[in-house]
Amino acid sequence: MHITQGLKRNAQIFADDLATVDGDRSRTWAECADRVARIAGGLRRMGVVDGERVAILALNSDHYFEYFFAVPWAGGVFVPINIRLAPPEIAYWLNDSGAEILFVDDNFLDAIKALDGKLETVREFVYIGDGATPDGMRNLEGLLEAPVPDAERGYEDLAGLFYTGGTTGRSKGVMLSHRNLVSNSYHIIPSMFYRQGMRYLHAPPMFHIADGLAVFGVTIIGGTHVFIPGFSPDACLEAMETHQITDTLLVPTMMNMLVNHPSVETRDLSSLISIVYGASPMPEAVIRRALEVIPGVKFTHAYGQTECSPLSTCNGPEAHVLEGPNAGLFKSAGRAVLGVEVRIFDDDDKEVPSGDVGQVCIRGPNVMQGYWKLPELTAEALRGGWMHSGDGGYMDENGYVYIVDRMKDMIITGGENVYSTEVENALHQHAAVAEAAVIGVPDDTWGECVHAIVRLKEDVELDEAALIAHCHTLIAGFKCPRSISFQDEPLPLSGAGKILKTTLRQPFWKNRDSQV
């Protein structure tokens, strides 16, 4: 169980098949494996040793793909950085991971410049863009000299750190081993209908494990990877038609934009076989529209989290129907996928009966090794050998899981996880704020939007725009409140003195099924 095994197998048995397509540039598996072995050689010559962290901050590309294989080939550990972070957050991820090398493309050169003096461990930059190599950086192509043999890390060796938000207000590095990522690939292959020869479109950002699962899974099954720098409905539809895409993964927000885009009906999308979506169930209207404009495509809702590499449950095409006995079943997150155990536990970690709400817990070879340098949080999350998702839910008699509450107080907006605490911390850093609570409110485009309820200190003045602008200096744009309600009375508190988010959410969600 080595991340690199699939790449080597493809070079052996599918040598002339297309591995990657990025714009006009395409490479076979033989070429791809050769480049990976050479880039790994370059990394070794730069001093990368087994277990060393190598980070990347870039939009999607074939070079990003090569990074995901060259780093473990060289013995390193990949650390993909969220492209939407504010500079202080980027610095935190890099410093916390102890990354010594950073791959970067043209889009983030300014962000890197802004971090001058703030990076404690990065000693070298590798420029992976197509322009002129910036001063003080190496060029990816310049690394490609003599290939080296695969370092052959595998099984329990650490493969990557994927950062995720945290209730403590700081991102945590999720440690995923080779076994975690390879096992997840085995789990997704039948669950997401992966098959040899599939042509997969990487539209959502590759730093996220939701796309990462396809980086590894599509490679292991022997498919072709097609990249666009990022999602826009136009670029996505264009790529689907041009490259005869068969499979992709989107978040409901992207699905919504895609199926309602004017050109969806004029594009030839007949190559599409399967679309997986994650983060939250799709609104019925979007499913209806999708079944209308791209009929015959299999829709699958995947539920998971970074800590599970990420897949835990899937809800397949049989649930994406609007009539008959399965109508409405699309509201479920689906059932435990092959290889993964899912149970609903009460507060004492005892399994609850069907239909009762508890915490969704997961066990399997896909469950993370732990949080990087956070042994106490790790022990808490993995107590009893089960990953405690932090999501509240129930399971029906047929094993279908329904998520009814996110215990971690997390908002999912456009597929991105936002932890309320992180936003509240940012709000509290403004001198005028007395109390702040952040909740998700329903939004037809983004699923949820970040909304803050704030009580200011007495006798100060501050308007919505100014407070939002304050947040932008501290945290990623997607985490900043879209709207703020100010109130004079204190926020409602529970007996234990915690802010009652349920009460705050109620007026926004009262006509909705559930907050998911």
Place this chain on the structure above:
Amino acid sequence: MHITQGLKRNAQIFADDLATVDGDRSRTWAECADRVARIAGGLRRMGVVDGERVAILALNSDHYFEYFFAVPWAGGVFVPINIRLAPPEIAYWLNDSGAEILFVDDNFLDAIKALDGKLETVREFVYIGDGATPDGMRNLEGLLEAPVPDAERGYEDLAGLFYTGGTTGRSKGVMLSHRNLVSNSYHIIPSMFYRQGMRYLHAPPMFHIADGLAVFGVTIIGGTHVFIPGFSPDACLEAMETHQITDTLLVPTMMNMLVNHPSVETRDLSSLISIVYGASPMPEAVIRRALEVIPGVKFTHAYGQTECSPLSTCNGPEAHVLEGPNAGLFKSAGRAVLGVEVRIFDDDDKEVPSGDVGQVCIRGPNVMQGYWKLPELTAEALRGGWMHSGDGGYMDENGYVYIVDRMKDMIITGGENVYSTEVENALHQHAAVAEAAVIGVPDDTWGECVHAIVRLKEDVELDEAALIAHCHTLIAGFKCPRSISFQDEPLPLSGAGKILKTTLRQPFWKNRDSQV
């Protein structure tokens, strides 16, 4: 990665789907999981502790299936016994494994009686037949009282001992862990087109890992198991039609009998989707006939060995064509399956170039932990981290493996492995034998037949029938020579003093492609 995880998942999400069908008796996954937990309870009450070996000697049945899950559920290690062994061999397997409990059906009660006083470790017998419980045995149904929680052994814990012949003349117990067997299941799912809802016919004997792979794989994917006691073309065709079988695994000898059986053309076999065959490539005439009488069925040649749990390479439907660029490709054993590394090594364990013959070597999470109580043979077989198959072969430029010689001097007859040394040992135990060599000779029904070349001591007389009868008292019938040539001159020797089998084989194989 626990063998029992798939069973529990099915009870959770496919509770009312059919798990097993044996004659008129069928059970759902909920029922099956309940029985397994109760049988495990019975085993625990009989004193089974973690890691204890529990053996079985029986024809195929749903009870055999339950055994494969109840034993690990109780914390034990399964030891399936070859149904074709001679009594001394059965005793050796049981004693060597240290099995304390033996499951047995009606067909082997006499064999067990014959072993009275010869079994050193077996302390209890569990009768799994439908008749009256023999004296001194427990009845399977009597074990079914209170269920116990799963012992939850998994990953590197030993799951089973599968005995295999050996060049040293003694069977070796191949130690397969939970990880080995679960990984192999993940590897076969895409390679053999496994899918939820498949209906699998267990026709070849279940003690063999070739059927065992389906016991675990079909369970993990959520299919239905159908059992017949053993293979006959009639029983097989009858079960295929009655139970709308979609998938099975056969050896070429069985395939040959099946497709040439008179009733194959009158049976409704339209439910068949995929037939996997193992042990050796299929003769072209059989493929031609198969494509004619069961058109549309996917044929896959699987190559592996017990030590690999067992799958290493597969040659799929694209190679089972008689015309076009792939004609003749069916002679290959196929390409490395997903998750498995296959390379051809020279005597120094260096990879040879494409087309050069060397030893087929395998690496992956499916490769055994080792041979039971044989650390030196284990170290030799697994040197450098690769399983040395003992088979000579080459790989073409597209990764297709061709087996050209079995280095271990093994004969495959009707899907059974026969190690020449074992037969030679039996021959040498006759006082009249001076020299003996055993080879495989071509046979249209069995693929190969066991043939012996013998030089008798001077001035003794012994005929073919008497010497074969002597062998039957020592080794399984399928291992005994079908024919013997006697000669007066000494057998040809190599420079190192080893018998030159190549020379002995030559006259029998001269008009054949290769000895495979």
